Each structure stands twice: as C-alpha cells, then as structure tokens.
Amino acid sequence: MPGITSLQRLSQIRKFGKSPLKSAIDLGEMHKPTNFQRRILVWAGSYKTAEEVPDRVSTAQLKRAMDLFRIRVNIGMVLSTVVGCVVMVYIGRKLRDEGVTLEGEGTKKREEWERLGAEERAKKAQ
DSSP states (O other), rough: OTTTHHHHHHHHHHTTTTSSSHHHHHTTTTTOOOOOHHHHHHHTTSSGGGSSOOSOOOHHHHHHHHHHHHHHHHHHHHHHHHHHHHHHHHHHHHHHHOOOOOHHHHHHHHHHHHHHHHHHHHHHHH
C-alpha cells in the first residue's frame, strides 16, 4: 500500500485483531527439539526418522507437530472412552440376562454380615 506509514499499518493490524508482533515464521525463530519433540516430529510426518531431525527446527513446524500430536491423543482418548462404554453396556446386559442385580448382590452381602455378626455374638455369649 503506497503512502501508508508504519504507524498506520500498525493501527490497521490492531484494528483487525491481529497481533502487532511478527509471527514466529516471519522472525524465523528456531528451537532445539528434545528427544520427545523429535519423536513427535517423526509421528507428525515431518521427518522419516528421529536422526533426520535437524538440531534446530522452526517453532512453527514444532507447534504444528505438537498440535497434530494433541489431536491424535484426544481422538485416541475419545475412541477408548467409546469402546469402554460399549464394553460396559455389553457386560451389564449379560449380567442382566443372568439375573444378577445390584439389589440382589447387596442383599447377599447384608445376609452374610448378619450371619457373621450372629456367630460372633454367639461366641461372646458362651
């Protein structure tokens, strides 16, 4: 835009909700990845092996890989929750068909406790 000063450009950036600071890509910020971050970069498909990951990677590339990793972990957690729910429904229906109920189990436990209590009272009475 010819004729626009840097202050006008800054006010336009602030007006549209963008950060006045340059992004990590513009600044070319680099980060030394840890071994875990190297594995994440491999899992994200950025590199074939952990040895291929350079000593320094851009923060934007690392952020994208971490975001993809977070998404995959969350999808895995959702799927495992759904599978767990389906398994619990299957087990509950199987127990229902066998006639096992929580009320029945509670009654059995209460009768067992009453019997044990009666035996202890009989031993003390002797």
